[in-house]
Amino acid sequence: MILIDCSSGIAGDMFLAALLDLGADENKVLRAIDKIGELITEVGVRIREVKRRGIRAKKVDFYAEGWPPMEGEDLVNYVERCVEELDMSDEARGYAIKVAETLVEAESKIHGEAHLHELGRPDTIAEIVGASVALDDLRAFDTTVYSTPLAVGGGTIETSHGKLPVPAPATLEILKGFPIVGGPVKQELATPTGASLLVNIVDSVTEFYPMMKPSRVGYGAGERELEIPNVLRVVSGEPLDAMREDVLIIETNLDDVPGEVVGYAIDRILREGARDACIIPMIAKKGRPGQILKVIADRGNAEHLARVVMEETGSLGVRIYRCERIVLNREVVPVRVSVDGYEAEVRVKVAGSFRVKPEYEDLREIAERTGKPLRVVMKLVEDKLRELYD
Template sequence: MAELLYVEPVGGAAGDMFLAAALDLGVPRAALEAALATLGVPGFRLEVTRAEASGIAGAHVEVVVEGPQPHHRALSDIQALVRASGLSPRAREAALGLFERIGRAEAKVHGVALEQVHFHEVGAVDSIVDVCGAAVVMDLLGWPRAVARAPELGQGFVKTAHGLLPVPPPAVLELLRGVPVQPGGPVGEAVTPTGAALLAGLCEVGVAPPPFTPARVGYGLGRKRWPDRPNVLRLTLGALTTAEGGRAGAHPPPPGDAIYQLELNLDDCPGQLVARALEAALAAGALDVWAAPCTMKKGRPGLVLGALAPAAAREAVARALLAETTSLGLRSWPVERIELARELVEVATRYGAVRVKVGRLGGELMGAHPEYEDCAARAREHGVAVKEVMADALAAWRAARGS
């Protein structure tokens, strides 16, 4: 069944609050920390505690940094860290897209070229962990559709590395340009730049959530205490339902949930640009991308670039494909798809823990496949072939379910 993640910035939104809410929701801490350990950023650890705000119990996450760290990082430095990491391809592209989004906002605010942007707060270890951690969380949840309530941004002033700035800070407003927001809120910075990037880059903001059945709820607590509201970010994960009350997938999706296929033909575009276009489309919200060879007019060899995108991301994906290629246009049309309900099950193998993705249709088991990135990591650690780890993981999963 298709799932929905409903994001409610009750007291605001920040990267650490998102991670905390995800852990309170039930995202496995060990899997999150294992993915973040591949970033190659030394000297940090997650400190997770239980706390309460206005009688609401939840999780609080602190990224504890130990040892000397760079005072600032260029966008290219952060991109290199992410590209060299062991994050899954989709999580890696999502993190890169979020950092590029932040970089472009900073460049616009400070009137400099993107290549000249140096991050201060966002370049710190805790912010890198927050952004990459959010991408990992979405990956661990199986990339559900994410819908967020329009946030209140706060008011007053906040002290930053650039001096005293009005709330919301210019970078936050730039990140949320074109995104529904609510004026007012608590006196203070309710939405941080990282929080704004996560809302704008991972969610459909200000869209009324379709009917869904809540299954799990998580609360992430912020550091500050507001006098008029609990400073929490709430995540609710549940199964999408149709207007008739049936499970999503039993009927064609309503227009607002439409999936679009976008395609364009290329016969004069270097291969490096094709690869970049596919990365950019994923970062813009595409669900899948591909390139296939074709024969064009006058017998010219060419490529068909394709992407699947939800209605909310169609324009952004189209812009990414056109901006990164030599094409002067593309075509798109709505499509229907049957999507399996997905569940990640961790199994113990001879080589270590591996997650297995299990797919079901209407409750019927359709298949199980070990996560490649997990298997590749275990194979590197033990010097064996990836297929050996995959076979062991599948055998362990079958043994666990008694088949």
């Protein structure tokens, strides 16, 4: 697992530097950036160690001459051309393109057209391509990536559009749905490139570090000295058997909604990305029977799910509150079983040494194909799993 500690913000160069300090192959990253020179124009790179408020960190600087003017479409095309030439996973290639597209979409939304201005520099492509290669080398696309809420800073910044509030409009557009916090200094702490790299790799945002055994820590330095250590910290490690995470609970009381509507509402809520949803019986006002619809949601999706709840149930409002939960780490593994000569693969959820549970849909398919009762199939499969996991 990987944790990105954004308590001092994030920028593209800081993210790449932190990944290199974490252990990403520097030569792979440099070769990838060299590819930009082969396709467009040469980009020089300087990697060094610096200190920010006494903390040692890696610093990455880029420079180039004769860089052509770049529009939004150019950025996406250049990134696509670069990653197509590189030896990297499909996930990393898709990530790089998505990061570029996210930047262009934000600029177009804010300004009505994708004139990149500050983002039309060589370091934007180098940061996107370099970070994608570094994440791929660290196998980040094969693990869970967490982030703390992103500190965005405060005050104002000078741009080609004049003086703008922090976070910059494009940065804020990219961060829609992602937890942020102002401060802790009156400076720009989150750049559009850094924000795009972050939102496209993070699986879950947590206020506190998840339960883990840290193995490596990387520090990437920002450009300026601030009142706080201007570094991005990235931590990799092993998850424990269980981990603590923050979720939001969305709930509302129902006492006049038909059962079919409630059932459909739960189905849609789950399709729209809820972690879970359930109905709890209750006695409502005037002794009427009713239900509490309870939904577990991630922070980034809670507002959307709240609207879905109100749309589908006709409720005039919902309650939302933070909840901390402890969950067992789990994985889904395929297990081959034989039932009356019928060979099948059953997906099995394995949660540490606590629980082994076959997927219902796979059991149902076996029951339908063999003509055996579901409870008999379930017993046969569970006996097989005990042989494997006891």
